[in-house]
Amino acid sequence: xxxxxIEANILLPQHLSFKRVQMSEKYPKGxxxxxxxxxxxxxxxxENYQTYPxxxxxxxxxxxxxxxxxxxxxCDITGFExxxxxxxxxxxxANSEVFKRIRALPNxxxxxYLALRNAAIVxx
Amino acid sequence: MPYxxxxxxxxxxxxxxxxxxxxxDNGGSNFRIGWAGESDPRITFRNVVQRPRHKATGETVTxxxxxxxxxxxxxxxxxxxxxxxxxxxxxxxxxIMEYVLDFGFERMGADGSKVDHPILxxxxxxxxxxxxxxxxxxLFETYGVPSLAFGVDAAFSYKYNQGLGICxxxxxxxxxxxxxxxxxxxxxxxxxxxxxxxxxIGGYHVTDYLKQLLSLKYPxxxxxxxxxxxxxxxxxxxxxxxxxxxxxxxxxxxxxEAEEKTRCWQLPWIPPPTEEPxxxxxxxxxxxxxxxxxQRLREMAAAKRSSRINELENELNGLEFLxxxxxxxxxNDIPAFLSATGYVSKxxxxxxxxxxxxxxxxAKGEQVENEDKLESSTSEKYPxxxxxxxxxxxxxxxxxxxxxxxxxxxxxxxRAKQKRFEEELQRERQNQQDEEKRLENPxxxxxxxxxxxxxxxxxxxxxxxxxxxxxxxxxxQNLSGGVGRGERLNAAQKERMRLLTTAAFDRGKGEDTFxxxxxxxxxxxxxxxxxxxxxxxxxxxxxxxxxVTSRLQDIDxxxxxxxxxxxxxxxxxxxxxxxxxxxxxxxxxxxxxFRCPEILFQPNMIGVDQAGLDEMAGISIQRLSVKENxxxxxxTNSILVTGGSxxxxxxxxxLEAGIRMIRPFQSxxxxxxxxxxxxxxxxxxxxxxxxxxxxxxxxSRQDYYEKGEDWLRRxxxxxxx
Numbered sequence: 001x002x003x004x005x006i007e008a009n010i011l012l013p014q015h016l017s018f019k020r021v022q023m024s025e026k027y028p029k030g031x032x033x034x035x036x037x038x039x040x041x042x043x044x045x046x047e048n049y050q051t052y053p054x055x056x057x058x059x060x061x062x063x064x065x066x067x068x069x070x071x072x073x074x075c076d077i078t079g080f081e082x083x084x085x086x087x088x089x090x091x092x093x094a095n096s097e098v099f100k101r102i103r104a105l106p107n108x109x110x111x112x113y114l115a116l117r118n119a120a121i122v123x124x
Numbered sequence: 125m126p127y128x129x130x131x132x133x134x135x136x137x138x139x140x141x142x143x144x145x146x147x148x149d150n151g152g153s154n155f156r157i158g159w160a161g162e163s164d165p166r167i168t169f170r171n172v173v174q175r176p177r178h179k180a181t182g183e184t185v186t187x188x189x190x191x192x193x194x195x196x197x198x199x200x201x202x203x204x205x206x207x208x209x210x211x212x213x214x215x216x217x218x219x220i221m222e223y224v225l226d227f228g229f230e231r232m233g234a235d236g237s238k239v240d241h242p243i244l245x246x247x248x249x250x251x252x253x254x255x256x257x258x259x260x261x262x263l264f265e266t267y268g269v270p271s272l273a274f275g276v277d278a279a280f281s282y283k284y285n286q287g288l289g290i291c292x293x294x295x296x297x298x299x300x301x302x303x304x305x306x307x308x309x310x311x312x313x314x315x316x317x318x319x320x321x322x323x324x325i326g327g328y329h330v331t332d333y334l335k336q337l338l339s340l341k342y343p344x345x346x347x348x349x350x351x352x353x354x355x356x357x358x359x360x361x362x363x364x365x366x367x368x369x370x371x372x373x374x375x376x377x378x379x380x381e382a383e384e385k386t387r388c389w390q391l392p393w394i395p396p397p398t399e400e401p402x403x404x405x406x407x408x409x410x411x412x413x414x415x416x417x418x419q420r421l422r423e424m425a426a427a428k429r430s431s432r433i434n435e436l437e438n439e440l441n442g443l444e445f446l447x448x449x450x451x452x453x454x455x456n457d458i459p460a461f462l463s464a465t466g467y468v469s470k471x472x473x474x475x476x477x478x479x480x481x482x483x484x485x486x487a488k489g490e491q492v493e494n495e496d497k498l499e500s501s502t503s504e505k506y507p508x509x510x511x512x513x514x515x516x517x518x519x520x521x522x523x524x525x526x527x528x529x530x531x532x533x534x535x536x537x538x539r540a541k542q543k544r545f546e547e548e549l550q551r552e553r554q555n556q557q558d559e560e561k562r563l564e565n566p567x568x569x570x571x572x573x574x575x576x577x578x579x580x581x582x583x584x585x586x587x588x589x590x591x592x593x594x595x596x597x598x599x600x601q602n603l604s605g606g607v608g609r610g611e612r613l614n615a616a617q618k619e620r621m622r623l624l625t626t627a628a629f630d631r632g633k634g635e636d637t638f639x640x641x642x643x644x645x646x647x648x649x650x651x652x653x654x655x656x657x658x659x660x661x662x663x664x665x666x667x668x669x670x671x672v673t674s675r676l677q678d679i680d681x682x683x684x685x686x687x688x689x690x691x692x693x694x695x696x697x698x699x700x701x702x703x704x705x706x707x708x709x710x711x712x713x714x715x716x717x718f719r720c721p722e723i724l725f726q727p728n729m730i731g732v733d734q735a736g737l738d739e740m741a742g743i744s745i746q747r748l749s750v751k752e753n754x755x756x757x758x759x760t761n762s763i764l765v766t767g768g769s770x771x772x773x774x775x776x777x778x779l780e781a782g783i784r785m786i787r788p789f790q791s792x793x794x795x796x797x798x799x800x801x802x803x804x805x806x807x808x809x810x811x812x813x814x815x816x817x818x819x820x821x822x823x824s825r826q827d828y829y830e831k832g833e834d835w836l837r838r839x840x841x842x843x844x845x
């Protein structure tokens with residue numbers, strides 16, 4: 001190890017006295033462990049929230065419902081209010097200048113703009 | 125967040141008794157750990173782990189939290205970026221969590237065989253029991269923690285601010301976190317989780333949105349737009365508009381106010397070195413050098429010329445001397461005499477004398493007028509031409525043929541000269557006519573000349589384009605001579621193609637009579653490539669154009685002759701780039717300043733179909749089952765915003781306006797910001813853990829194994845002790 005690295009003291013020590021089980025014992029080196037954790041979605045699925053009374057708060061039912069208000073349309077490029085939608089790219093735009101810019105955009109950028117509001121075409 | 129400093133290891137760990145709890149605020153962005161009862165956490169670092177490979181030794185090392193990026197040169201980070209233990213706001217990767225806890229306890233100074241202190245650690249609202257039990261298991265099994273308590277950060281923050289008198293015992297805690305936002309009603313000092321509400325949107329999304337927008341707006345500055353930098357920009361310049369629509373209209377309209385609100389980030393830019401115009405001295409010096417060089421060249425040329433003249437004169441003298449000597453030699457002895465000199469006959473010597481004297485005259489700069497001289501004596505020069513063939517010997521016949529050839533060529537030259545002369549005359553006459561016309565009415569004349577020039581130049585251009593058209597449409601055409609389908613041809617090429625096809629398909633049809641007439645062979649001429657254009661008309665036009673142009677240049681001072689651009693010149697000429705200026709390295713942040721934080725109030729803007737912060741408050745109040753008299757008014761009168769993302773300027777005003785729209789007319793509404801939105805959760809937890817009754821809220825390892833998972837699922841601490 002370079003002295004600079006040691007001086008900076010950024011590395012976590014391999015052995016820590018206050019631990020009953022060291023990291024190297026728990027996850028021995030050179031052993032493929034695969035994925036040993038669940039994503040949040042899987043965790044929630046495994047929780048079986050539907051078996052519990054509905055008035056009991058849980059991670060799923062405290063989630064915010066969709067907004068009561070109709071969603072406002074904003075220009076994807078500028079953020080201005082957008083009265084128009086380009087039928088070719090599906091981008092919302094505020095005025096003719098933005099429209100010109102939209103039409104000049106390469107498809108990759110159009111898709112990235114759409115992805116910003118989760119409206120991109122996802123090919124599976 | 126930028127790299128600040130690495131937390132140093134605490135040395136007073138052993139001064140604290142085993143009963144003193146350690147308090148951990150395990151937040152999505154920052155991990156804070158410290159002692160109960162203290163005012164500030166001892167250690168704070170970003171809740172991330174990086175596991176790069178050390179380049180020299182090849183072993184995988186663990187780096188927790190932020191660090192000096194300069195040290196990364198020793199590590200191979202290609203396969204490891206920052207990793208977080210959180211999925212949304214729930215801990216799911218406990219291996220990473222273990223590294224984080226390792227580092228936290230190590231920095232706290234733990235050195236015994238286990239961490240022998242009760243632990244209070246924060247978790248998300250309604251944390252799934254799987255995550256909670258894994259965390260308990262980790263703390264009990266690996267660190268040997270005696271007892272443990274889980275609490276919610278927003279509630280601790282509210283309790284802390286309640287203690288400061290900022291909010292009352294009934295109220296609403298709105299916590300805007302890294303990936304989620306919560307609104308939790310507090311009734312009689314206890315959070316009511318039945319009525320709480322969570323939107324999956326937070327500061328992370330704001331930064332991400334800003335980063336994406338900026339990198340889409342400035343694709344060429346993508347490398348400069350790093351996560352850390354954007355985070356800084358967000359914190360420094362982001363604000364929440366009181367009314368997004370009117371604010372954005374302000375920017376759409378433009379004007380002074382919008383300009384004042386626009387921020388500009390100047391990227392590092394080094395101006396290109398400006399070329400200074402050379403000073404007079406420099407110019408003079410250069411001119412002197414040039415003059416000197418010219419002088420030298422002239423001198424060299426003069427020396428060369430004089431030496432050549434000398435040489436030629438010597439040769440001439442020698443030849444003349446030889447001639448004189450020859451006069452004294454007898455006719456029969458001539459070949460023997462000449463064999464030594466290299467000449468064969470007397471005539472040869474004479475002709476070389478003529479030649480040498482001619483070149484001598486030329487070298488001396490005298491006009492060579494032998495052509496005129498030759499003309500006068502055609503009969504002398506070509507004596508054999510007028511003698512019939514049958515009177516000549518074969519050698520003489522040969523000579524005659526040579527003379528004939530010479531005569532025709534010289535005549536042709538003469539004719540061409542004559543023609544040129546006539547043309548010159550014609551031009552002179554035309555110029556004279558023009559001059560007269562000009563003197564009559566200068567304006568009209570100039571106008572006419574200009575139109576003529578325009579027409580002619582257009583005509584010439586047109587022809588050039590036509591000529592160039594077919595050959596430039598694709599590169600291989602010149603090589604193969606073929607023409608791709610659908611490619612544009614000019615008229616001549618079309619005609620040629622037609623001829624070729626008819627010639628190809630006519631074969632075998634009927635009797636082949638090709639070649640019986642002489643005109644048939646003309647077809648090949650038409651087919652040939654050189655036939656493409658009729659040059660005569662073009663040449664005339666070009667000559668006329670040149671004349672008109674020169675004339676215009678003489679008379680009209682405003683006239684600028686269009687450069688004669690050949691058909692291939694534009695291709696070879698490199699496109700000129702506009703030099704980059706300071707403005708090209710600026711990132712302008714205008715609407716984005718409030719457009720990005722706006723997603724907290726309108727998650728729809730980034731495609732999250734959930735209610736925003738203001739609506740969440742209304743939903744929480746609606747969900748409250750306690751229908752005590754006036755409880756709703758009491759709650760709305762004490763709304764506390766906390767969490768890192770509530771630091772945006774204008775947050776409380778906007779929340780107040782938004783909640784006012786939801787609540788009945790004249791409801792009391794008071795929105796306050798926590799005293800320190802970032803640290804209050806830890807401080808609240810620390811003061812909570814310092815209370816003597818805290819230990820009754822914890823559970824031990826034994827409890828954990830005896831009572832089972834169902835108990836852990838329902839486990840809640842009481843926040844008011």
